[in-house]
Amino acid sequence: MECSTKVFVEGALGSKAQMSQPVGCLVVAFAGRHLKNPKKLTGLLASLNTATHGAIAKAMEHGDLDSHAGSHLLLNSTDAWSKLGLKAERLLLVCTGEDLKPAKSTKTGQEFSKWLSSGLKAVIATPAKDALWVFEEFSAKDGLSQARLLVQLAKEQLYKFGARHPSFKTKPVEKSPKLKKISLASTAKNNKDLQKAVAEGLAISNGMDLTKDLGNLPPNICTPSYLGQTAKKLAKDFGFKVEVLGRKEIEALKMGAFLAVTQGAVTPPQFIVIRHQGGAAKDAPIVLVGKGITFDTGGISLKPGEGMDEMKYDMCGAASVLGTMRAIGELKLKKNVIGVIPTCENMPSAHATRPGDIVTSMSGQTIEILNTDAEGRLILCDALTYVERFKPAAVIDIATLTGACVIALGGVHSGLFSDDDELAEGLLTAGKYSQDTVWRMPLDTAYQDQLKSNFADMANIGGRPAGSVTAACFLARYTEKYTWAHLDIAGTAWKSGAAKGATGRPVPLLVNYLLA
Numbered sequence: 001m002e003c004s005t006k007v008f009v010e011g012a013l014g015s016k017a018q019m020s021q022p023v024g025c026l027v028v029a030f031a032g033r034h035l036k037n038p039k040k041l042t043g044l045l046a047s048l049n050t051a052t053h054g055a056i057a058k059a060m061e062h063g064d065l066d067s068h069a070g071s072h073l074l075l076n077s078t079d080a081w082s083k084l085g086l087k088a089e090r091l092l093l094v095c096t097g098e099d100l101k102p103a104k105s106t107k108t109g110q111e112f113s114k115w116l117s118s119g120l121k122a123v124i125a126t127p128a129k130d131a132l133w134v135f136e137e138f139s140a141k142d143g144l145s146q147a148r149l150l151v152q153l154a155k156e157q158l159y160k161f162g163a164r165h166p167s168f169k170t171k172p173v174e175k176s177p178k179l180k181k182i183s184l185a186s187t188a189k190n191n192k193d194l195q196k197a198v199a200e201g202l203a204i205s206n207g208m209d210l211t212k213d214l215g216n217l218p219p220n221i222c223t224p225s226y227l228g229q230t231a232k233k234l235a236k237d238f239g240f241k242v243e244v245l246g247r248k249e250i251e252a253l254k255m256g257a258f259l260a261v262t263q264g265a266v267t268p269p270q271f272i273v274i275r276h277q278g279g280a281a282k283d284a285p286i287v288l289v290g291k292g293i294t295f296d297t298g299g300i301s302l303k304p305g306e307g308m309d310e311m312k313y314d315m316c317g318a319a320s321v322l323g324t325m326r327a328i329g330e331l332k333l334k335k336n337v338i339g340v341i342p343t344c345e346n347m348p349s350a351h352a353t354r355p356g357d358i359v360t361s362m363s364g365q366t367i368e369i370l371n372t373d374a375e376g377r378l379i380l381c382d383a384l385t386y387v388e389r390f391k392p393a394a395v396i397d398i399a400t401l402t403g404a405c406v407i408a409l410g411g412v413h414s415g416l417f418s419d420d421d422e423l424a425e426g427l428l429t430a431g432k433y434s435q436d437t438v439w440r441m442p443l444d445t446a447y448q449d450q451l452k453s454n455f456a457d458m459a460n461i462g463g464r465p466a467g468s469v470t471a472a473c474f475l476a477r478y479t480e481k482y483t484w485a486h487l488d489i490a491g492t493a494w495k496s497g498a499a500k501g502a503t504g505r506p507v508p509l510l511v512n513y514l515l516a
């Protein structure tokens with residue numbers, strides 16, 4: 001069951017038209033500087049102040065509104081309002097902070113989503129069935145990312161796993177929200193940009209919803225084959241080419257590292273290749289590689305029991321590749337993008353890989369598997385060798401790779417590792433604009449020493465110091481033939497605790513990067 005709230009673009013409306021719309025809630029964002037001079041309000045704010053008999057200026061004078069981002073005030077209509085031409089049942093004023101600023105730095109970006117989500121929460125809490133959100137000071141780039149983010153945050157707050165998958169509880173508890181429609185309007189003459197921003201925001205949100213669903217689904221449902229079927233369905237819906245390889249074909253490719261991870265499992269592994277051909281045939285593609293461990297027990301190096309259920313999220317890299325493909329398919333992106341997903345379970349069994357086993361990866365390099373719980377790098381290294389055949393413009397892998405990355409960066413930034421400054425800058429910028437940020441981590445060859453093995457070309461673990469860096473260094477040994485970046489999303493892909501659930505990250509980051 002889809003959540004039924006829709007987002008529409010109302011277009012360029014004059015302030016008169018905005019006021020005369022009969023709507024459950026009219027939302028107006030204002031810059032904090034208006035508070036310095038409540039007696040001299042301008043634009044839409046001035047018209048609204050007149051229509052409310054000065055209620056806005058009074059609230060400002062009384063300190064009911066202040067200049068911090070997200071400060072808001074909800075007013076209910078009176079008969080007098082409608083006589084003066086204001087037809088909204090409610091009026092919600094939201095302060096954007098000192099000024100409307102684009103997300104140039106992480107800090108202003110955070111302010112940005114703060115006032116948007118605070119406004120959204122306030123609208124959703126009212127019984128209003130529809131809302132009209134007016135962007136008054138709408139200017140090209142910042143307005144665009146504001147509108148895109150608004151759509152994203154609205155869909156975010158309305159995402160309910162239980163409403164989308166009602167069969168997991170015998171008595172469904174999650175009701176669909178009262179708010180059925182949000183319209184965006186701007187006072188700017190040309191609303192083309194706004195329309196584009198909304199379309200992008202919706203595509204990103206739809207991609208994130210898919211990524212979240214796949215992450216949240218239980219591991220007995222969301223198996224490697226389920227991911228394969230999801231890729232096939234996406235291909236049908238959006239015109240992608242898709243190939244799903246099984247164990248025999250993976251063996252034929254000599255993916256010895258990937259096979260070592262899957263060998264303890266009964267559930268068959270899959271290797272998914274999904275292609276969006278939006279550019280010219282000769283254009284080098286951007287390749288996204290996603291870690292798809294549908295459950296990580298650790299294998300023979302078994303994980304402790306507490307919180308192990310969360311290892312169903314170990315396929316969130318794969319899910320973010322599928323979510324990103326969905327978004328660019330919906331947007332008909334004019335670039336070539338290929339998604340590649342090695343997917344299997346990491347299980348202990350009599351057939352499982354033992355610590356100490358030596359395997360040969362597809363690249364020919366041998367690996368001593370000292371810890372079967374460092375399995376992500378093993379499935380990724382073969383996928384990273386496989387993608388050489390595409391002669392890619394760039395390869396970005398996305399993986400819930402290390403607990404060490406959670407310790408380093410927590411749930412705020414994803415870890416970014418790359419030797420290529422241009423690619424790294426592109427990802428850092430896309431992260432700031434989409435509020436799906438990354439933090440650049442080192443990749444110096446000095447860390448490579450930690451991967452030395454007495455018996456093979458390398459070990460699959462490098463000890464506890466700099467654990468997320470040595471994991472990235474392991475992957476770097478397989479990516480020398482092309483431009484590459486690695487995103488460690490172990491801390492950002494899902495939330496634990498009472499709000500346990502997938503976040504849909506880093507779909508906004510990846511789509512923003514691909515759109516740039």
Ligand code: BES
Pocket residue numbers: 296298314371373374375376400401402403404406461462467490491
């Ligand atoms: N999937 C885990 C990483 C992980 C752990 C992500 C906790 C999110 C939360 C990965 O496969 C793993 O087990 N990594 C080990 C590597 C170690 C054995 C070198 C880790 O981080 O402990």
Ligand code: MN
Pocket residue numbers: 296298372373374375376
């Ligand atoms: Mn593991």
Ligand code: ZN
Pocket residue numbers: 293296314373375376400401
């Ligand atoms: Zn794992």
